[in-house]
Amino acid sequence: MKVLVVMGSKSDSQIAEKVTAVLDEFGVEYDVEVASAHRNPKKVEELAKKDYEVFIAIAGLSAALPGVIAAHTVRPVIGVPVSAKLNGLDALLSIAQMPPGVPVAAVGIDNGKNAALLAIEILAVKNEELREKLEEYREKMRA
Numbered sequence: 001m002k003v004l005v006v007m008g009s010k011s012d013s014q015i016a017e018k019v020t021a022v023l024d025e026f027g028v029e030y031d032v033e034v035a036s037a038h039r040n041p042k043k044v045e046e047l048a049k050k051d052y053e054v055f056i057a058i059a060g061l062s063a064a065l066p067g068v069i070a071a072h073t074v075r076p077v078i079g080v081p082v083s084a085k086l087n088g089l090d091a092l093l094s095i096a097q098m099p100p101g102v103p104v105a106a107v108g109i110d111n112g113k114n115a116a117l118l119a120i121e122i123l124a125v126k127n128e129e130l131r132e133k134l135e136e137y138r139e140k141m142r143a
């Protein structure tokens, strides 16, 4: 059970840290990579073809990265738009407006936390222990 957290640039690492903090909290295994679909498309293709269960792709500006990963895998891809310019609206729209047939789940701008939680919810469909941890997490929030 492994998640790939991939960011388009090292400059996105603050958002990647929000993701990994939650994955650590839930004890979910992950790898972290920097790979740009624009600058290094071959690396992105290679990563997308690896056997990860869920991909979390973090990108600002013209955020092709989540969509390009989705083009190479049928595993779920969660995109995190980063507010590099235009308060992140450019990246949000790039990630949300995928052509029909190749979906990417878009979380809110800079919302690495929700990307991690959504990845955990996907993994929890087949994992009772994770499901219980999610219930506890919600319970704490309610309190």
Ligand SMILES: Nc1c(C(=O)O)ncn1[C@@H]1O[C@H](COP(=O)(O)O)[C@@H](O)[C@H]1O
Pocket (backbone or CB within 6 Å): 007, 008, 009, 010, 011, 012, 035, 036, 037, 038, 039, 058, 059, 060, 061, 062, 063, 064, 065, 066, 082, 084
């Ligand atoms: N959106 C993408 C992609 C991509 O989608 O392939 N590659 C880099 N970027 C984004 O460019 C912004 C500026 O990157 P630099 O700081 O390296 O110039 C980052 O937010 C990155 O995610």
